[in-house]
Amino acid sequence: MFKVGDLVIYSSLGICKINEICDETYYGRTRKYYILHPIEEKNLTIRNPVDNEKVLMLGIINRQDAENMLESFKRTGIAWVEKSNDRKKIYHEIVMSGDRKEIAGIVNTLMCRKYEVELADKKLGEPDRRLLLHIQNILYKELAISLDTTFEKIASEVDRNIKNKIGLLLSEGVTIK
Numbered sequence: 001m002f003k004v005g006d007l008v009i010y011s012s013l014g015i016c017k018i019n020e021i022c023d024e025t026y027y028g029r030t031r032k033y034y035i036l037h038p039i040e041e042k043n044l045t046i047r048n049p050v051d052n053e054k055v056l057m058l059g060i061i062n063r064q065d066a067e068n069m070l071e072s073f074k075r076t077g078i079a080w081v082e083k084s085n086d087r088k089k090i091y092h093e094i095v096m097s098g099d100r101k102e103i104a105g106i107v108n109t110l111m112c113r114k115y116e117v118e119l120a121d122k123k124l125g126e127p128d129r130r131l132l133l134h135i136q137n138i139l140y141k142e143l144a145i146s147l148d149t150t151f152e153k154i155a156s157e158v159d160r161n162i163k164n165k166i167g168l169l170l171s172e173g174v175t176i177k
Contacts (some may be wrong), residue, residue: 001050001082002018002057002059002066003018003021004016004018004020004021004035004036005017005060006018007039007059007145008036008054008057008058008059009055009057009058009059009060009061009098010036010038010046010048010056010057011055011056011057011096011117012095012096012134012138013038013046014038014039014040014137014138014141015038015039015040015060015138015141015142015145016036016037016038016039016046016145017036017039018034018035018036019029019036019037020034020035021033021034021035021050022035022049023099026128031049031050031051032049032050032051033047033048033049033050034046034047034048034049034050034057036048037048039043039141041093056096056098058098058099060142060145060146061100061142061143061146062146063164065100065144065146066129066143066146067147068146069100069101069143069157070143070147070154070161071160072101072105072108073103073104073107073157073158073162074164074165075108075162075165076108077104077106077107077108077109077110077111077112078094078102078105078106078108078109079106079109080109081111082129084125084128087128088127088131090159091106091131092131093167094106094152095131095135096168098141100139104138106131106132106135106137107132107135107139107158108162110124110128110132110161111132111158111159112162112165112166114128114129115133115162115163115166116166121126136155140154140155140158
């Protein structure tokens, strides 16, 4: 169970702070609830039963896991799925699972794909672009919190790792995917 003051990843909404844990009664049933606020949207209040297993709530990763995750951007991400609808479904399931290593793998793969298509004077498809921006926003903020740095520094380091990897692959004549 989380405690008041904890930062958590709440479903696909992002990072929230638990401001209160209290008993609330709805429809004659009293349950213990987390009262959360997204860190970027203080006016939004979320009430989530402590025992709710339908909504994913995860604690922020620790420093060592965050450092390992940053290092992972120097390696290959997850497999690229050619069919757009299949890719959307598979990547969405990974995001909803909350597995940060796999989510970082999606960011890794989509960023490599983005740079690859940009080298051909094209753009990343809109569904992939939106997914990439959404998960980067949540993941980079979590990494920044875990590593006591800024979103911008995380974004810069990930970008540098991806570009270095792509440069190395291209110099070896490897196709990026």
